Amino acid sequence: NAGVTQTPKFQVLKTGQSMTLQCAQDMNHNSMYWYRQDPGMGLRLIYYSASEGTTDKGEVPNGYNVSRLNKREFSLRLESAAPSQTSVYFCASRMNTEAFFGQGTRLTVV
Amino acid sequence: AQSVAQPEDQVNVAEGNPLTVKCTYSVSGNPYLFWYVQYPNRGLQFLLKYITGDNLVKGSYGFEAEFNKSQTSFHLKKPSALVSDSALYFCAVRDWDNYGQNFVFGPGTRLSVLP
Numbered sequence: 001n002a003g004v005t006q007t008p009k010f011q012v013l014k015t016g017q018s019m020t021l022q023c024a025q026d027m028n029h030n031s032m033y034w035y036r037q038d039p040g041m042g043l044r045l046i047y048y049s050a051s052e053g054t055t056d057k058g059e060v061p062n063g064y065n066v067s068r069l070n071k072r073e074f075s076l077r078l079e080s081a082a083p084s085q086t087s088v089y090f091c092a093s094r095m096n097t098e099a100f101f102g103q104g105t106r107l108t109v110v
Numbered sequence: 111a112q113s114v115a116q117p118e119d120q121v122n123v124a125e126g127n128p129l130t131v132k133c134t135y136s137v138s139g140n141p142y143l144f145w146y147v148q149y150p151n152r153g154l155q156f157l158l159k160y161i162t163g164d165n166l167v168k169g170s171y172g173f174e175a176e177f178n179k180s181q182t183s184f185h186l187k188k189p190s191a192l193v194s195d196s197a198l199y200f201c202a203v204r205d206w207d208n209y210g211q212n213f214v215f216g217p218g219t220r221l222s223v224l225p
Contacts, residue, residue, distance in 0.1 A: 004153070031211060040119070042200060042215040043154075050211050058212065090153060097161060098144055099213060101153035 002026055006091050006102035013081045013109045021076040021105050023091030031094040032074040033058075034066060036087040037104070043090065049074055081109045112137050112205045114216035122222045123191045131186040131219045133201030142204035143184040144213070145175055149197045157199075160184060171195070191223045 007022045025032065030051045035043040035058075045058030049068040063085060065077045074093075078085060086109045092099040113136045123129045135141060142161055146154040158169025165177045175186045184201060198218050205212040 033212070035215075040217055042114075042217040043213075044215075045212055048212055056211075092154075097142065098156045098159055100156065101146075103153040104151075 004091055004093055004100050004102035006089075006105050008105060009103065011105060011107050013078075013107065015081060015083060015109060017081050018077065018079050019081065020078075021089055021091075021107075022073070023075065023102060024073045025091075025093040025100070026072065027093060027095065027100065028071070029093035029095045029100075030071070031099075032068065033092040033094070033099065034064075034074070034076045035090045035092065036060065037090060038087050046076065046089075081107075083109045085109050111207055112203050112214045114201050114203055114214055116199075116201055116216040116219045118219050119217075120220045120222065122224060125193055125223050125225050126190050129188050129191040129195070129221065129223070131199050131201075131221060133184045133186065133216060134182050135184060135201070135203050136182065137203055137206065139204075139206035141177070141179075141182075141184075143175075143177065144202040145169065145173070145184075145186050146200045146202060146215075147197045148200065148218075154200060157186070191221075193223050193225050196221055196223045 004025045033048045034046040047066040049055045052071045089105045091102040115134045144159045145157040160177045168174045201216040202213045205214045
């Protein structure tokens with residue numbers, strides 16, 4: 001039982017490059033989330049998906065797009081990376097009450 | 111809007127001593143409250159939750175938390191700290207502004223347990 005799996009674990013991008021962060025969960029959860037973690041700021045919600053086929057903006061969506069490909073997978077795309085997007089990104093999923101998190105992607109934009 | 115405060119950036123405690131990590135909250139609906147722990151280079155792990163019922167909830171690794179409605183607090187406690195408890199701790203609430211779909215996290219408290 002893998003839970004929530006994120007790829008890649010580490011990535012370095014140059015300003016202006018694009019990339020997609022992948023997330024998959026095997027718990028048959030309806031809701032999935034993308035957060036970013038910055039020092040002293042906790043986790044901030046980028047986008048979420050309440051169910052397959054739906055996505056909604058969170059607190060900090062600018063510069064990001066998402067796709068809920070199916071019930072298992074929820075990807076996050078950076079179209080033109082900026083240094084301000086240097087962060088640790090976490091994917092999470094939820095069925096009822098608590099959320100379950102992946103191990104994170106450490107992204108550096110230079 | 112929901113919000114979570116963790117008033118201490120850092121908590122230091124000696125091994126074997128009791129520990130408390132503080133959390134206060136503001137919610138517009140029922141307070142669904144959570145504690146998560148993050149070990150270095152890892153994702154967040156669920157520790158415990160309060161939804162309803164007994165104000166003292168017990169969770170993983172010997173942790174417990176006390177819900178206090180009048181003080182709007184949900185402090186995390188452990189009777190005897192271990193060095194292995196050293197980690198970053200996050201308090202969170204369900205965000206009822208979005209039909210309960212999301213969570214609002216506090217900024218985190220770094221716990222250091224000294225041998």
